[in-house]
Amino acid sequence: MNQKINLLSIFLVLAFYACTTTTIKNQVPSYAIVLHGGAGNIQKQNMTPELEKQYRFKLNQALNTGDSILKNGGSSIDAVEKTIQVLENSPLFNAGKGAVFTHSGKNEMDASIMYGKDLNAGAVSGVGDIKNPISAARKVMEVSEHVMLSGKGASDFAEQEHLQMADSSYFFTQKRWDCLQKILRKEKKMTVSDKHGTVGCVALDKDGNLTAGTSTGGMTNKRFGRIGDSPIIGAGTYANNETCGVSCTGHGEYFIRLGVAKDISDMMEYQNLSLEKAAEKELKKINELGGTGGFITIDHEGNIVVKMNTSGMYRAYTNSFGDKEIKIFQ
Template sequence: MKNFNILLSVIIAIAVISCKSTEQNPEQLEYALCIHGGAGTILKKNMTPEKEKAYFDKLDEALSVGDSVLKNGGSALDAVELTIHVLENSPLFNAGKGAVFTHSGKNELDASIMWGKDLNAGAVAGVGDIKNPISAARKVMENSEHVMLSGKGASEFAVQEGLEMVDSSFFFTEKRWNYLQKILKKEREMTQTDRHGTVGCVALDKNGNLAAGTSTGGMTNKKFGRIGDSPIIGAGTYANNHTCAVSCTGHGEFFIRLGVAQDIAAMMEYQKLSLDKATDAMIEKLNQIQGTGGFVALDKYGNPAMKMNTSGMYRGYVNSKGSREKFIYK
């Protein structure tokens, strides 16, 4: 019996080692990219076929841009920035051109970007005249000693860096303006859909580097210069070559309180969880404090996670093996 127990222990130990080896050393993809365009109460019954097609087409365009960069040996940073440009330039999403309005009828945009290779990061907050805030965030990361710039100072820096500036009227869209008027008239809280309309991208390049970026127009009817999680490194955006890259979308106050993006990476690093298990655990943490939203993520092997606790999230994934997926509903 003693010998049997010893033999059984050896078999179990070998099995455990084998399982760990399989989980920690999956197939390494050459490159991969994942995007989101916001999470919230997105229901098929409320979506016309034309509008649904418009969203799928724009997600596909963004994936194509990122895929082209990575396929041709470009960096994950370039892929993230240029992919987010596609989403920022579309009025379909609450970022850049489609930004929502504050209580005072202005557009205040936020964005952040992070490089997993050296943990460098940059962000801008509360800007209203930079066409592509994600590019301003990258300039802050690469050409300044700071991580986050806000408001007028961020705009002055963007001008100095030669970025394309626009009049605030560039961000006006009738849909977003009418929605603000509706809220002001009824004096009620915003719907989940506009609350969660952020865009983001995470990428793994051929050199094994991860990057993450997030851009948003904020929250409809927000007051007092409110800033959410999108420009906050560790809350809305995080990338570390040792673990994963994450971009979040949701009710920012909850994502800030939990430090969602970095906590996913921390669970992978310290608890040795897979990306899938770490992101599941984070959804549960959000549920516990009644936080709503979602995120997209890639681990260092290129495995994706696109999780949410809402009824939908605009999202997509592409990789070097030719996999290409786009989703809207849960």
């Protein structure tokens, strides 16, 4: 009898331990954040160790900025804006300070942000004198009745809202200028990494609210006021607390045609797919059209999925469990 009781006790202890371990394993993070600095033909053999170190340092700095906000109970909106500002302020990325030049030798930047709790969104397009376009996009979302403002109107609005403006000389970087001159001299296409580039961030805060944001300097040598996917809600940026947040980077025309960011959310909502499955299907659609690029995503449970069909993407993520990764190559 005593032996049976002992065996039963052992069984109950083991069963309790198994249940407890499963529960811990399936816990969701209280917050999570993922960012990107553009995708393209990024290969290790073409990058010096010193340059790789610079990229990793800046990605880490941006990630730590957002992580600190979320860890201390801050909103996903603040985390996304401040994280993207770090990338916009660096000449390494095609956004803000490092924006590429158009055919006429100007900088034209786009940005957007979306809040998953109420589906509110804001965007600016074709701006050349706003130091941090992502902050202008947030202002459009929060204090304007509109979703997207462009050109001079967007700049006037930003100035009215006391955002930091910048002279065109601020956005001049020799590397971006040389890229334009190379195209103009040789009249040949450059690699994807030279032509495109975007920065973005998606965050889930402790209140369960998702925010996604994207900022870009556009495409080198672009003409005719071309606008890509970055400022377009549903194409380059989307967030919905019921599904996921998405920020895209790559050849924007394809992302616009597919409505990539919202399509991922829709597959989760209407087809009941996991974020991983929805992301896989979306990347397949991009491949079938011949588009290049990638996207970062977080779902409402804090799962992070990153997809690309290029040789590299500047990217990093972390969460409340302390999981952390910074990557550049495929």
